[in-house]
Amino acid sequence: MIARFRRITRKAAVLTMLVCLVGVTIGLAASGDLDSTFSGDGRVFHAFGAPILGYITDVALQPDGKIVALGFQWNDVTGSGYDLFVVRYETDGDPDLTFGSGGGLTTLNAGGYESSGSVLVDASGMIVVTARTCGTDWLDCDVIVWRLDSNGDDDPAFNGGNALIIDYDGGDNGTFGGVALDPDGKIVVAGYKTGGTYEFAAYRINTDGTLDNTFSNDGKQRFGFGSGRDDYATAIAAYGTRIVLAGYTCDADDCDFAVARMRKPGGLDPTFSSDGLQTADFGADDLAYGMARASLARMVVVGTRRTDWDRAKIAVARFDRDGNLDTTFSSDGKNTYGVGTEALARDVVIGSANSAIVAGAGRGATGQDLLVMRIRQGGGLDTSFSTDGKAFADFDGWEDGYGLVEDASGNYVVGGGWWPQAAYILARFLP
Numbered sequence: 001m002i003a004r005f006r007r008i009t010r011k012a013a014v015l016t017m018l019v020c021l022v023g024v025t026i027g028l029a030a031s032g033d034l035d036s037t038f039s040g041d042g043r044v045f046h047a048f049g050a051p052i053l054g055y056i057t058d059v060a061l062q063p064d065g066k067i068v069a070l071g072f073q074w075n076d077v078t079g080s081g082y083d084l085f086v087v088r089y090e091t092d093g094d095p096d097l098t099f100g101s102g103g104g105l106t107t108l109n110a111g112g113y114e115s116s117g118s119v120l121v122d123a124s125g126m127i128v129v130t131a132r133t134c135g136t137d138w139l140d141c142d143v144i145v146w147r148l149d150s151n152g153d154d155d156p157a158f159n160g161g162n163a164l165i166i167d168y169d170g171g172d173n174g175t176f177g178g179v180a181l182d183p184d185g186k187i188v189v190a191g192y193k194t195g196g197t198y199e200f201a202a203y204r205i206n207t208d209g210t211l212d213n214t215f216s217n218d219g220k221q222r223f224g225f226g227s228g229r230d231d232y233a234t235a236i237a238a239y240g241t242r243i244v245l246a247g248y249t250c251d252a253d254d255c256d257f258a259v260a261r262m263r264k265p266g267g268l269d270p271t272f273s274s275d276g277l278q279t280a281d282f283g284a285d286d287l288a289y290g291m292a293r294a295s296l297a298r299m300v301v302v303g304t305r306r307t308d309w310d311r312a313k314i315a316v317a318r319f320d321r322d323g324n325l326d327t328t329f330s331s332d333g334k335n336t337y338g339v340g341t342e343a344l345a346r347d348v349v350i351g352s353a354n355s356a357i358v359a360g361a362g363r364g365a366t367g368q369d370l371l372v373m374r375i376r377q378g379g380g381l382d383t384s385f386s387t388d389g390k391a392f393a394d395f396d397g398w399e400d401g402y403g404l405v406e407d408a409s410g411n412y413v414v415g416g417g418w419w420p421q422a423a424y425i426l427a428r429f430l431p
Helices: 002-027
Strands: 041-046 054-061 067-075 081-089 105-108 113-123 129-134 141-148 164-166 179-181 187-195 197-205 221-225 230-239 242-250 255-265 277-280 285-293 299-308 310-318 334-337 342-350 356-364 368-376 390-393 398-406 411-417 424-427
Touching: 041 334, 054 081, 054 424, 067 129, 067 398, 067 411, 067 424, 081 129, 081 424, 105 398, 113 179, 129 179, 129 187, 141 187, 179 230, 187 242, 197 242, 230 255, 242 299, 255 299, 255 310, 277 310, 285 310, 299 356, 310 356, 334 368, 342 368, 342 398, 356 411, 368 411, 368 424, 390 411, 390 424
Parallel strands: 054 113, 054 398, 081 113, 197 230, 230 285, 255 285, 285 342, 310 342, 368 398
Antiparallel strands: 041 424, 054 067, 054 411, 067 081, 067 113, 081 105, 113 129, 129 141, 141 164, 179 187, 187 197, 187 230, 197 221, 230 242, 242 255, 242 285, 255 277, 285 299, 299 310, 299 342, 310 334, 342 356, 356 368, 356 398, 368 390, 398 411, 411 424
């Protein structure tokens, strides 16, 4: 009887231990969860200045893991209109108060209304910012390129410590995003240029802040996708002797994804789709915003397929090194992903196993939330990420995700905006 009681007691103890272990397992964070070590709940909400339009448009990482975010907002301190704000955050999500002129930020004003494009941090820790500066009607713009040191101060070795403002032969030219470094360390920027219609524009800048006249003779190049079309480049990549731009091309009816590959001197590369130009049509109004280079020189381009003003899906296309749609991706090189009634992707990075991590926004019944998706190499959603391949960050408002970066631990950091008040938001997701 005593022996039987001991066996029962031991079984009960083992059962209790298993229950405890299950409880611990249930409590562990899972792939796609918000990282609770980042600002306590994985989210950073940073409101400053007047509650007028403004948001983070891109994020980058310093070598020490600190996060550099680029945004723009109405400057109610100076009344100078819309200016750029570069903000640095510690690895735990707190603003880095040692950065810039105070409060962890640097304000950049080129004398007009500025809206931000992209930001990167080079190997020496310098911060490169691209944007556009416009008149108050936003109709006549120029490209701006700044370089800041790691403290947020103007780099005197770049254009004498000043912003480089690029006016492309008069008229409207600018950038909505897209900056990279080529293998020589030169800065390449994607944008647009008007000349009756809008065309893709590419710019290359020397490390000293001057336009590179070995690139198309004057550091600038433009080209279009056909007569009567309007074309806008929104993303850029550089590798070897090639520069790739992605964006969209539009006629009177709708828009399609557009990709162009250039050779280093500035001309189109005829080994890419025979003329250097390629498009992808998803059968609706298709706008591309982000691009990343995958293995075998394949380019993954992300954006949105819109069928109505409030009906849209995330659209993703993958092109092979020859400029063809890659049929190993979703059988025809294209796929769409629904997230509620409306969804869009604005940035992409390539992760392990050549998965594509996409950041943007998805709308459901209660509003729009910041979104991260992970897509397998073949085009399907990775269900090991947040059980269905999709993860959200809700800030109890209307959120949009713009910039994405993967940190040294493999976490996904996304920057964006929050409404009804203009605020900068960051979210960090576990991989």
